[in-house]
Amino acid sequence: MDFKTLKIERRGAAAWVWMNRPEVHNAFDETLIAELTEAFTVLDAQENVRAIVLAGEGKSFSAGADLNWMQRLSAAPLEDNLADARRLASLFRTISTCASPTLARVHGAALGGGMGLASACDICVASTKAKFATSEVRLGIIPSAIGPYVVRAIGERQAYRYFQTAERISAAEAHRIGLAHEVAEPEALDARVQQVVDALLLGGPLAQAAATDLIRAVAHRLVDDALVEDTARRIATLRTTPEAREGLAAFLGKRAPSWTPGPA
Template structure:
């Protein structure tokens, strides 16, 4: 068994977070949950990190919960069981609310919590060999911790089907559902991820964080006067920042902005 459940590599403003429990298809247990949560929190606080890529070693992206871990929790007292569930929920929250752009690189099975990871990331790039599922009902449980992120990704109507049937979802179908943003052959996966990363690195980091906060503020809300005022205040505030002044000046002067690598 791997002694370290997670590897983090940094290069040129990009952090690569790699789940390294290949022998169990990167299934979650206490150690991987803690390592992922700490890793994403640490990277979120690192000003040198511009984008985070989440990947898995071995044949699978992540097969979801380690059933031995789940069995241990089912036998635990309620309070201990609840505390453990809170830690899992906190992991998905940490990924989804990272101020940095996050990309899931999915090359194989992304089942249960693995589909949750792909959904919690901002962008999902998958190989045609990838397969997804919310498989929890097969084990007499529900996809509770991942539900806000999967429903956000594929919508309530589709989630109603897949949460109950636990059917396998092909990469093509996941793309049709809106979970997968970019679909490619396995040998083109890294190149596809690199293209998305390059696009992200061209944007202003503070603007990207503000864009994510904007989506959370306005999504699924009626367009009331309060929402209109909020959007006006957000752009007015951002326009006055040094990053925005630099971005506008760089465009008018036909040069790369200061945050672009090498400039």
């Protein structure tokens, strides 16, 4: 993959996707949107990629929309705006539905769409220097494409506040409201990210993909007969797979399963 706005780095079984527009704080434009969508699609399809880490070069994780790009769109016809908005919405959906575990490494500002990226990833590890915000209303717009993922991350009640006030959210507050799973000092951030990646690599890849699909299936659902039957079928089906048989055999045999990384 040859990108203008991204750098892809392999660290063992993990792929690190670095947004590389530091001069504009990794702000979104049509190129970054297209390249992020392609990168996550391609990496998620590679069997030797077990986790995808999203990070940003420079001072910021991502400052959201590139204002020059937004200004161009404000003068464009509705049809062009809609096509562009669909591409942006597709990016967040692509990240949020990856079968591979996804992790946002947020070292600085994650504003607007940047907060959307952090929310769309399965896991968010933030520096104590990180700042978040859904800042759109201060520009006269709304956090629409990122809305489903931010609401999923912080909950409806918190969204009512932050979608309307656009206040900056500290790393500590992001952790308290559920946006960031972990907060680390800047010098310890990469080590903490690697610890989470190492934990991810111990799980079966098929099981991890099934686990995230399970969350989407049961979240906010009434526990009725249909849901109970669905969960029963999921575990019954998964138990018959070679991966499950290998996992159980490895546990009983007191050895590592075949999918775990070998010695470095």
